[in-house]
Amino acid sequence: MTALIIILALAALAIIWIVTDKSRTAKKRQQVASIPFPHEWRMILRKNLPFFYKIPADLQLQLKDKMQIFLAEKQFVGREGQQITDEVRVTIAAQACLLLLNRNTDFYPFLKTVIVYPAAFITRHNNYQAGGIQSNEPRVLLGESWNRGQVILSWRDSASGGADFEDGHNLVIHEFAHQLDGESGVTNGAPPLNKDQSYSQWSAVLSAEFNTLQSQARNGQESFLDKYGATNPAEFFAVSSEVFFERPKEFKHLHPNLFNQLKEYYKVDPAEW
C-alpha cells in the first residue's frame, strides 16, 4: 500500500514537472520572439533569400519569430574551417523554419546541433543496402539528418538552395523534412500528422505516388519528382517537400492528391504565394 502511494506521488510530481517545464519553454519562446528582429538579419534575408518577400506579410512575421526561437535554441558548429557567421545561421534558419509555419510545432525537438561544412563532405557510415548488404565505403554528401540530434549541411549548397527557390531542389528543406519525419521515432515517410489529418489517406496517397515514381525510375521514364525520391519512402517525403515549396504550381497541377496531403501537413499553400 505504501509503495503504491509513493509511486502515485512520484507520477504526480513527474506530471507537474513536465507541465511546468512546457509552460516555462513556451514563456521563454514568447520572450525570444518579442525581441525586435535585428536589422542585420533583415539585410541577410534580402540578400540571400528572395523567396522571403514573396510570402504573405503575416507569414513573413511568423517566419521571423520562428527563426529567432530556432536560432536561440539550436547550436551551430562549423567544420573544415567553416565560420559560423550570422549569414550562415540566418540563411539556414529561414529555410528550416519555413516548414514550421502555421503549425503546432516544438521546433525540431530532437535537433540540438546544425553542423556546417564549407561544401560537399565525405562520410563513412555503415550503409545498409538491399539484401542486407552492409558497406562502409566513403560517400560524398551535401547534407545528412540524424535522429540523434544533428543536421549536417554544406554551406555552399544551403546558400544556393536559398538563392534559387524555383529549381525544385533545396538541401535545407530536404534535411529538415527528414527531421520532421523522424519525430515519429522512425524516419520512414510518415511524420506525426496534424490532428485534422488522416493517416490512412496519407499512407494511401504517398504509397501510390511512391510506387509510380519507382516504376518511372526503373523504366527510365521522365518524372516531375526527382528520381532520388524513389530510393525509399523517407526520401520520397523529403524530395516531395522540396518541390512543394519550390515548384508548387506545377506540383499541384501534376500531382493534386500528393500536393493536397502536403498542404494539409504543412498548413500553407505555396501555390498561392
Ligand SMILES: [Zn+2]
Ligand atoms: Zn534525404
